[in-house]
């Protein structure tokens with residue numbers, strides 16, 4: 231694996247194939263692995279990155295880095311895989327076969343696309359949560375009691391139990407309806423597939439302590455690494471394609487993303 235292209239006090243970013251980086255990683259090195267791979271939808275991630283494999287080939291490729299991530303996970307560590315339900319239903323048994331224990335299938339409520347004829351409207355992504363044996367860290371997240379934004383009153387009737395609710399908020403369920411899509415051009419770092427920092431913050435705070443080591447094999451715009459910097463977690467990053475958006479983000483520089491103009495086909499271009 232090549233030397234890192236960026237280091238901070240907390241982390242290091244490598245440009246290259248995550249399988250090469252994993253091959254050079256000791257057993258049990260990571261406390262948390264968060265993986266948001268390409269979904270095999272034929273997206274353009276740049277000339278070095280393929281995203282249109284035959285289905286069996288895609289599943290076999292995922293199996294290879296899943297095995298390596300499971301090996302590189304510390305006992306008690308957490309493994310998350312964000313993907314389409316179509317893939318995660320096939321990949322979950324691969325993760326079990328790699329020796330990890332199932333904790334949750336989290337439905338992240340985000341509209342995927344336009345309605346598809348003859349199907350239900352796809353409205354959630356799957357976030358699989360596994361651990362290597364008994365979880366070492368689990369800080370159950372809480373959210374504020376939902377209130378009406380006009381009058382401030384409760385949205386739900388808790389009957390006689392209102393006074394017994396935990397003042398820190400409600401337990402988060404395995405259906406996450408509060409994760410916003412990253413759409414605003416002022417905060418966007420790439421044309422597509424950028425995850426919300428809110429999602430990563432929840433995952434990282436739930437399953438690690440400050441100083442723990444987090445690995446995300448598929449850097450994209452660097453959301454995981456930016457969140458680790460904010461939360462005082464150490465991190466290792468990897469991206470096969472263009473790393474400039476990650477480097478700019480971690481250096482606190484302006485986004486390189488330029489939204490497509492009316493008439494442009496597809497995703498946004500990058501400012502040179």
Ligand SMILES: C[S@@+](CC[C@H](N)C(=O)[O-])C[C@H]1O[C@@H](n2cnc3c(N)ncnc32)[C@H](O)[C@@H]1O
Nearest residue numbers: 247248266275423424425448450451453470471
């Ligand atoms: C869905 S995006 C990740 C987005 C990221 N979670 C974010 O919030 O910006 C997947 C990324 O994985 C990268 N990638 C694909 N194959 C890879 C590989 N073998 N090793 C490392 N990165 C890879 C792609 O270039 C793409 O940027």
